[in-house]
Amino acid sequence: xxxxxxxxxxxxxxxIDLLELLRVLWRGRWIIVCGVALTVVVTAAxxxxxxxxxxxxxxxxxxxxxxxxxxxxxAFDTPVAGLExxxxxxxxxxxxxxxxxxxxxxxxxxxxxxHQEFNPTLDDRxxxxxxxxxxxxxxxxxxxxxxxxxxxxxxxALLLRSxxxxxxxxxxIEQSLNSRVIGVETTLEDPQTAAAISNAIAxxxxxxxxxxxxxxxxxxxxxxTKRISDLEQQVRRSAEAADTYRLSIGVVDDDRIGALRxxxxxxxxxxxxxxxxxxxxxxxxxxxxxxxxxxxxQQAALEISIERTQEELFSLAQSQQELEQYVRQxxxxxxxxxxxxxxxxxxxxxxxxxxxxxxIIETAQTxxxxxxxxxxxxxxxxxxxxxxxxxxxxxxxxxxxxxYDSRDELENETGLPVLASLPEMRDATSPVSLLKKIxxxxxxEFAETIRGLRAAILYQLPSEKGRVLALTSTQPNExxxxxxxxxxxxxxxxxxxxxxxxGDLRKSDLASVLDIDAxxxxxxxxxxxxxxxxxxxxxxQFGIDVLPVRPNGQSDPNAVDEDAFSNILKQLRKKYELVIxxxxxxxxxxxAGVIARHCDMTLLIVTFAKTKRAAVTDALRRLxxxxxxxxxxxxxxxxxxxxxxRRGVAYNSYQEYWRGA
Numbered sequence: 001x002x003x004x005x006x007x008x009x010x011x012x013x014x015x016i017d018l019l020e021l022l023r024v025l026w027r028g029r030w031i032i033v034c035g036v037a038l039t040v041v042v043t044a045a046x047x048x049x050x051x052x053x054x055x056x057x058x059x060x061x062x063x064x065x066x067x068x069x070x071x072x073x074x075a076f077d078t079p080v081a082g083l084e085x086x087x088x089x090x091x092x093x094x095x096x097x098x099x100x101x102x103x104x105x106x107x108x109x110x111x112x113x114x115h116q117e118f119n120p121t122l123d124d125r126x127x128x129x130x131x132x133x134x135x136x137x138x139x140x141x142x143x144x145x146x147x148x149x150x151x152x153x154x155x156x157a158l159l160l161r162s163x164x165x166x167x168x169x170x171x172x173i174e175q176s177l178n179s180r181v182i183g184v185e186t187t188l189e190d191p192q193t194a195a196a197i198s199n200a201i202a203x204x205x206x207x208x209x210x211x212x213x214x215x216x217x218x219x220x221x222x223x224x225t226k227r228i229s230d231l232e233q234q235v236r237r238s239a240e241a242a243d244t245y246r247l248s249i250g251v252v253d254d255d256r257i258g259a260l261r262x263x264x265x266x267x268x269x270x271x272x273x274x275x276x277x278x279x280x281x282x283x284x285x286x287x288x289x290x291x292x293x294x295x296x297x298q299q300a301a302l303e304i305s306i307e308r309t310q311e312e313l314f315s316l317a318q319s320q321q322e323l324e325q326y327v328r329q330x331x332x333x334x335x336x337x338x339x340x341x342x343x344x345x346x347x348x349x350x351x352x353x354x355x356x357x358x359x360i361i362e363t364a365q366t367x368x369x370x371x372x373x374x375x376x377x378x379x380x381x382x383x384x385x386x387x388x389x390x391x392x393x394x395x396x397x398x399x400x401x402x403x404y405d406s407r408d409e410l411e412n413e414t415g416l417p418v419l420a421s422l423p424e425m426r427d428a429t430s431p432v433s434l435l436k437k438i439x440x441x442x443x444x445e446f447a448e449t450i451r452g453l454r455a456a457i458l459y460q461l462p463s464e465k466g467r468v469l470a471l472t473s474t475q476p477n478e479x480x481x482x483x484x485x486x487x488x489x490x491x492x493x494x495x496x497x498x499x500x501x502x503g504d505l506r507k508s509d510l511a512s513v514l515d516i517d518a519x520x521x522x523x524x525x526x527x528x529x530x531x532x533x534x535x536x537x538x539x540x541q542f543g544i545d546v547l548p549v550r551p552n553g554q555s556d557p558n559a560v561d562e563d564a565f566s567n568i569l570k571q572l573r574k575k576y577e578l579v580i581x582x583x584x585x586x587x588x589x590x591x592a593g594v595i596a597r598h599c600d601m602t603l604l605i606v607t608f609a610k611t612k613r614a615a616v617t618d619a620l621r622r623l624x625x626x627x628x629x630x631x632x633x634x635x636x637x638x639x640x641x642x643x644x645x646r647r648g649v650a651y652n653s654y655q656e657y658w659r660g661a
Contacts (some may be wrong), residue, residue, distance in 0.1 A: 027405075028394035035390030036383050043382035044375075052370035054191035057174075058184045058198040059362035060205065062093045093358070094175040094182050097205050103164045103171075105204040110196055117170075117188055118163040171201065181361070191367045198364035209356035224344045231337040238330035245326050268306060403609040404616075406643050407635050410606060414616065414633075419603065420453035421635040421643070422446060422483070431482040431513050435489055435542050442493075445640075450490045453634065457487075458496075458578070460631065461600050466573030470503075470599040471634070472583040472592040474615040478607045479636045481510055484582040488544045491578050498578040499536065499545040501569075503595045506584055508549040514539050522547045526564050532571050545576070566598045586619040593626035601631045608638040 025032075096102065107113065116122040174183035184201050188194040404410040407418040423445045428434040438447045461467040471487075473480045484500050491498035502510040502522055511521070520534045525547075537546045572579045581599060583592040596602040604619060623630055 024394060024398055025391075028390065028397065031393050031397075032387055032390030035393065036386035039382040039386035039389070040379055043378050047373045047375050047378045050373050051189050053187050053189050053372050054194050054367040054369075055185055055187045055371035056191065056195035056198045056364040056367050057186075057362075058202045058360060058364040060097070060182045060184065060202050060358050061361050062090055062180050062182065062358045090175060090180055090182070094173045096208070097182060097184060097201060098168065098171065098173050100164055100168075102201060102204045102208055103167050104160065105208070106197060106200045107160060107163050107167060109200050109204065110193075112163050112167065112197075113159055115190075115193065117190065117193070118166045119159065120162060120166075121159075167197070171197070184364070186364070187371065195364040195366045199360075202360050202363075206356045206358055206360070209358055213356065221344065224340055228337065228340045228344060231333065231340055235330065235333040235337050238326070238333045242323070242326035242330050245323055401609075402612045402614075404606060404611065404613065404635075405609050407638075410616075410633060410635065413613070414620065416620075416630060417632040418635045419456040419632045420449050421638045421640075422449050422453075422479075424608070424637040424639050431485050434482050435485055438486055438489060439542065446486075447490070450486050451494070454487060454491050454494060454496075454578075457601065457603075466576050466579055467601070468569055468573065468579040468581065468599040470581045470583050470592070470596040470602040471605065472596065472602065472619075473585050473605040473607075474587050474611055474619040476507075476585050476588070478585075478605050478611065480585075480605050481513065481582055483605060483634060483636065484580050485510075485513075485542075485544065488546075488578075488580050489542050491580075492543055492545075496578055497545075497576045498580065499547060499572060499576045501547045501572070501579060501581045502549040503581045503583040503591070505549055505591070506589065508551060510546065510582065511548040511551045514544075514546060514548070516546070516548050518548065521550045522568075523549050525568055526561065532568060532575075547572075562594065562598070565595070569598055586622050587615055590622070590626070593623050593628055596623065596628040597626060602628055603632060603634050604630050605634045605636050607636050608643065610637070 107118070112118045114122070170187050172185040172187070174185065175181075184198045186194040186197040186201070188197070404413075407421050411418055425434060425437065425446055428437050428446075434446070437444060438450065441447060457469055458467070461469075471480055471484050488498050488500040500510075502508050504510075505523055510516075511518075514537075516537050516539075518535070518537050520530060522535055524530060525532060525535050532547075535547055537548055538544070539546060569579065581595055583595045586592045586604070602623065604616070604623075606616060620630060
């Protein structure tokens with residue numbers, strides 16, 4: 001349950017913050033409107049006076065698979081200049097399209113130095129061009145201190161550099177992801193020149209590739225020619241080595257090897273027969289022994305012949321293998337040599353005609369409709385910028401705002417109620433003129449709010465004894481005296497016995513406001529034991545009972561006895577239903593807090609949008625330090641229309657305040 005309560009509190013807080021944000025925006029709506037109107041008007045005045053420009057686009061496709069060159073680097077681990085690999089970067093090709101070399105070729109081809117959009121000396125349009133200035137700004141910043149380098153260039157080179165710089169700012173290269181198609185867009189005021197430049201850039205890029213490949217082909221032919229010469233010598237050496245070895249070992253062929261193998265087989269069979277005869281003859285007469293010895297001698301001779309034949313056969317086989325190795329090496333060298341010859345002929349033929357892996361698939365056509373300026377988009381962006389600027393101004397104004405612009409804000413920040421919101425009286429410049437207005441116009445806005453304040457005070461204070469109210473403010477000149485007089489007058493006309501006590505012993509002007517010239521004053525009662533009736537003055541014009549202080553601060557407030565002041569208030573409680581004490585401001589002096597300790601209620605006057613928040617906080621703290629808790633505020637000199645805007649309510653709803661609600 002507690003968690004639900006916390007969540008609900010957080011939701012309410014967020015809702016309040018959002019509502020307050022909306023109120024801030026509503027209050028500054030005219031700032032936003034003015035910001036939008038200003039930026040839209042300025043932008044419209046600019047874009048509608050600009051010369052329309054046109055965009056022409058040519059399309060180029062880059063197809064590295066069309067390359068006719070065979071990369072020999074993998075076979076020999078030797079770099080070959082000018083040959084392309086299949087993993088060419090399309091993004092690199094897009095950068096080449098916008099390179100200075102391609103643009104210089106385009107400028108020369110189209111003679112752009114004689115075109116007024118590229119040659120600053122021929123641009124006779126005059127005036128300030130914002131877009132051109134924006135384009136130049138990054139380069140101007142990037143150049144830094146390079147001005148001295150331009151002195152080494154002649155006028156023609158400087159002019160070409162300037163033309164290329166302007167051309168660079170007027171083209172755009174588009175390359176989509178996973179696409180080999182590159183768009184070349186040129187934006188100019190002249191549609192025909194725009195189309196011509198896009199086509200010329202595409203053609204210059206293709207020419208650049210062709211020239212680059214021609215140069216690469218030339219370097220490749222040079223390298224391969226040298227390589228073929230080396231291979232030719234290698235082939236010659238390999239053939240000579242094979243022939244020399246063949247002569248050194250004689251004729252070695254399959255017939256000779258086969259004859260040796262047949263002879264070896266016959267010898268082995270003869271040896272076997274001889275061994276069988278030896279076993280069959282056994283031991284006997286001398287003639288038999290003689291035969292056996294002959295057979296053994298023959299057997300030994302056969303074994304020797306077999307061994308020699310095997311050695312000869314092994315030697316011939318080994319010589320044949322070595323000869324085959326020499327022949328294979330010579331054959332391989334000749335194949336490589338012949339392959340290089342074929343490739344050299346092919347590369348030489350391709351290099352003679354030039355080749356490019358890119359081609360134009362769509363030429364730029366002269367645009368019929370301008371591509372800009374996009375007036376609707378510019379105005380929309382201007383409106384957005386104006387709104388953002390307005391919001392920034394509102395935010396800054398909100399941060400710098402020091403006063404309270406609504407009673408809700410005052411109540412929310414202090415936690416104390418506003419008992420009344422008094423309208424600003426521009427036609428009543430003095431307390432006396434204000435009293436006359438209440439007397440002459442009893443149903444005016446101000447009179448109604450004063451009656452509402454009186455009702456709130458009487459409702460909150462007990463009725464069995466005289467009520468004592470202390471009215472104070474944070475700073476001087478916040479309408480405290482005028483409000484005290486008005487409240488005393490309304491209370492008196494409402495059939496309530498009321499008296500106004502001047503509690504400002506330092507700088508009182510009440511006596512001078514009502515033109516009082518009495519013998520005894522309130523400060524006399526504080527220092528002398530006099531009857532209270534001697535110091536009470538009744539204003540005949542407005543019927544107000546007043547206990548004034550000598551004008552111009554002739555009394556020392558530090559010498560005042562609090563007991564004497566409390567005793568005077570006790571006597572006044574018995575005679576009046578409402579005692580109003582006009583105290584000094586809280587912030588400059590401590591007197592208000594001392595007086596308020598003897599009163600039943602203390603109200604702090606806060607001026608609309610003027611009294612600073614820090615001053616209110618400091619005043620409440622000072623009162624608390626003296627043991628006084630303010631019962632609330634009187635919101636004075638309120639511009640109801642502005643406050644209605646601040647609160648986000650209709651101005652007509654402020655009639656509730658006129659009724660004293």
